Amino acid sequence: MSIDYISIGKRIKEIRTAKGWTQAKLAEESGVEPSNISHIERAATKLSLPTMVNIANALGVTLDEIAYGSLVKSSHVSVRMIDDILSDCSQEELKSLAEVLKTTKSVLRNK
Numbered sequence: 713m714s715i716d717y718i719s720i721g722k723r724i725k726e727i728r729t730a731k732g733w734t735q736a737k738l739a740e741e742s743g744v745e746p747s748n749i750s751h752i753e754r755a756a757t758k759l760s761l762p763t764m765v766n767i768a769n770a771l772g773v774t775l776d777e778i779a780y781g782s783l784v785k786s787s788h789v790s791v792r793m794i795d796d797i798l799s800d801c802s803q804e805e806l807k808s809l810a811e812v813l814k815t816t817k818s819v820l821r822n823k
Contacts, residue, residue, distance in 0.1 A: 715758075715779075717752075717755040717758055717759070718755040719781070720752075720755070720759070720764075720778055720779060721752050721753040721754060721755045722753070723777070723778055723781055724738075724749075724752060724753055724767060724771070724778060725753040727771050727773055727777070727778075727792075728753075728771065730792065730793060731771065731792065731793070731796060735749040735750055735753070738767065738770060738771070741770035741771075742763075742766040742767045742769070742770035742771075743766055744763055744766060744767060748763070749767075752767075764778060764779070772792060772795075773792070
């Protein structure tokens with residue numbers, strides 16, 4: 713079984729850009745050299761397992777998602793984006809936002 717470094721690089725880039733991160737930000741968060749992030753995303757270099765673990769941890773995804781993708785990519789990306797937005801909220805803020813979200817969803821569906 714061969715490793716598809718092109719697909720892995722594309723998935724890393726897709727997840728990174730969905731988070732609104734630059735290559736420099738991913739490098740900083742993962743401890744990987746910025747030039748290596750570029751090389752990995754373009755499959756110009758093979759990444760080691762420890763590097764892939766560091767990148768996955770920084771992006772908040774599993775190795776499985778990086779190596780093989782996800783059947784519901786857009787859903788995972790959306791959930792991650794929402795999680796990032798809400799990560800610094802208090803419990804009280806989360807409760808209020810949940811109510812706003814329920815109301816907004818109802819309004820959108822009843823257009």
